[in-house]
Amino acid sequence: MNGENKNVVCFGEILWDMLPSGKKPGGAPMNVAYHLNRLGIQSTIISRIGDDEAGRELSSFLDNIGLSTENIQIDSDHETSKVIACIGADNEVLYEIIAPVAWDFIQYEERFATLLQAADVLVYGSLIARNEASRDTLLSLLGKARYRLFDVNLRAPHYTPAVVDQLMQAADAIKLNIHELVAVSGWLGNRSGDEYAGIGLLQDYYGIQEIIVTKGSQGASYYTPNSRHDYPAVSVDVKDTVGSGDSFLAAFLAQKLRGETSDNMLEFATTLGAYVTTQSGACPPYSRMDLNRFMWEKYLESIQWKQ
Known part of the structure; x- marks a missing residue:
């Protein structure tokens, strides 16, 4: 496959990240759509904002x-989402996610089903499922997608194991970080926290064909x-890790x-994430x-380090 005429639908939250440096557009589904668009892949967002x-x-x-x-609804009763983001130790980002907000109330529309039937991939996360209204809409759409990629993205206290289990059951592929892998596999009995044991449990229990794990300084x-x-991992001077x-x-x-190889997929993803x-x-x-x-500079740095 090449990237031409490929189409991705991202379902979920769009918001303002209120950073120490000022407000920035955010929300995991919107961020994914933004970068896909930058990389030449057609992407569409289904979400909801306030009339404000x-x-x-x-x-x-x-x-x-x-x-x-076109697929972002306007809510006259609930405000556009704002998330208070603070940068903690080791550049860790801490979030205060206000509720309820407009994206908690995404309503099902038949045109969404038509949109998904024509799309190559549906990307969705767990945060959007914290409220019954948006969760019911997502569950209605999952069965209409051709390929479902679940970005686990656990944000306490905005999830339950039961809801995450529902979303995992529908997934063809999942992406999660190492801490989320430990948590989710722990619900299935992986008390050791071992990465490979956790992967095996998820593969066996859910039948998921593809699992992507990000591990910070340990790469992916x-x-x-x-x-x-x-x-x-690519070594960089971190400004912030948001998104x-x-x-x-x-x-x-x-x-x-x-249609790139698995190694090329990981290399490019790790590089953009670092950038x-x-x-x-x-x-x-x-x-x-x-x-x-950026990639050339990092390559030169790696050559100098080896010498």
Whole structure:
């Protein structure tokens, strides 16, 4: 496959990340759609914003970057989402996710089903399922998608094991970080916290064909029933880690849709995720030339280190 005419639908939250440096557009599904769009893959967002100034600003941002707002509902009763993000030790991001907000109330529309039937991939997360209204809409749409990629993205206290289990049951592929792997496999009995034992449990219990695990400074791994691929982390001076996992997922998926090898998928995803940590916010502007320059610089650094 090449990337031409490939289409991804991202379902879930869009919001303003209120960072110490100021507010930035965010929300994992929107971040994934943003980076897919940057990488030349057509992407669409299904979400909901408030009938307020914050919502109009988000809509204007999407228009300016070429992402359609056609499938973003307007809510006259609930505000556009804002998330208070604080940068903690080791550049860890801590979130205060306010509830309820507009994206908690995404309503089912028949046109969404039509949209999904024409799409190659549906990307969805667990945060959007915290409220029954949006959760019911998502569950109605999962059966209409051709390929379902679950970005686990656990944010306490906005999930329950039972809901995550529902979303895992529907997934063809999942992406999660190492801490989420330990948590989810622990619910299935993996008390050791061992990565490989956890992967085996998820594969056996859910029958998931593809599992992507991000591990911070330890890089990332990609598992299928018959293979495992690893890629080391890229060393950078971190500005913040907001949205780095989302950019990783978008880069991985873009390469997958273009028919790249597993190693190339991991390499490009790890590189883009690292690049985003050197910028402010989840959706920094960049071109493919910027990425190529970054990759070349990191390659030269690795050569110098080996010498």
